[in-house]
Amino acid sequence: MSKPVFSARGVTRTYQTGTGGLTVLKGVDLDVMPGEVVGLIGPSGSGKSSLLHAAGLLEHPTSGAIQIDGVDVGGLGERARTHIRLNSIGFVYQFHHLLPEFDARDNVALPLRIAGVKQADARARAEEVLTQLGLGERLTHQPGQLSGGEQQRVAVARALANRPRLLLADEPTGNLDPATSQTVFEALHALVKETGVAALIATHNMELAGHMDRVFALKDGHLEERPAESHEY
Numbered sequence: 001m002s003k004p005v006f007s008a009r010g011v012t013r014t015y016q017t018g019t020g021g022l023t024v025l026k027g028v029d030l031d032v033m034p035g036e037v038v039g040l041i042g043p044s045g046s047g048k049s050s051l052l053h054a055a056g057l058l059e060h061p062t063s064g065a066i067q068i069d070g071v072d073v074g075g076l077g078e079r080a081r082t083h084i085r086l087n088s089i090g091f092v093y094q095f096h097h098l099l100p101e102f103d104a105r106d107n108v109a110l111p112l113r114i115a116g117v118k119q120a121d122a123r124a125r126a127e128e129v130l131t132q133l134g135l136g137e138r139l140t141h142q143p144g145q146l147s148g149g150e151q152q153r154v155a156v157a158r159a160l161a162n163r164p165r166l167l168l169a170d171e172p173t174g175n176l177d178p179a180t181s182q183t184v185f186e187a188l189h190a191l192v193k194e195t196g197v198a199a200l201i202a203t204h205n206m207e208l209a210g211h212m213d214r215v216f217a218l219k220d221g222h223l224e225e226r227p228a229e230s231h232e233y
């Protein structure tokens with residue numbers, strides 16, 4: 001039996017605001033297994049991004065425990081957390097944030113270079129992932145020379161280039177039309193299944209949620225699993 005790549009226990013998050021504390025996560029428990037695509041739904045402001053930020057070690061939860069690959073990350077220093085972020089976690093955002101002056105291949109190679117991979121190896125790996133995502137003919141196109149769906153597939157390739165254990169996506173198809181969303185999601189989904197990465201994806205797109213392995217709604221700070229085929233809020 002495989003072990004969860006991502007595990008949250010009793011995770012809470014309280015923001016301090018001018019009018020006092022705002023608790024958006026009130027004790028979240030969640031496991032994501034290798035090769036599993038887990039959806040996170042819920043109305044705007046329900047705390048999806050807050051959970052993803054904690055999962056991605058971008059912020060500390062107010063309380064509770066997070067494990068990545070069995071390692072309790074709460075007690076780690078910033079250096080160790082950065083190492084895990086660079087090597088074990090891939091991020092995809094609603095807006096791709098690709099560097100406009102770099103071509104697709106170098107955008108994807110960049111995180112590998114930052115993680116210490118040699119230029120030639122980083123480019124070869126970037127070519128491989130871009131090709132897997134159907135962009136083998138677009139390697140030397142700059143973002144401005146790519147369609148919206150292609151740009152977002154480059155962002156997916158960039159997130160997966162360093163073979164992370166955990167893929168976190170925040171509205172990865174949020175700015176795309178329905179047909180293009182479907183294409184990008186299918187490419188992402190296929191690569192998750194092929195590589196065995198664990199994926200946690202926040203989305204407002206119920207059509208996409210319907211294609212995920214499990215879906216949870218954030219409601220009043222807690223996760224509620226939604227049965228298959230009825231992924232409404």
Ligand SMILES: Nc1ncnc2c1ncn2[C@@H]1O[C@H](COP(=O)(O)OP(=O)(O)OP(=O)(O)O)[C@@H](O)[C@H]1O
Binds near residue numbers: 043
């Ligand atoms: N740094 C912060 N300081 C204070 N409040 C915050 C902060 N970050 C988020 N919030 C509040 O926490 C709540 C949850 O925000 P979050 O971004 O996690 O929601 P979300 O479900 O991802 O929303 P959306 O679907 O609109 O992206 C919101 O009400 C937001 O205003």
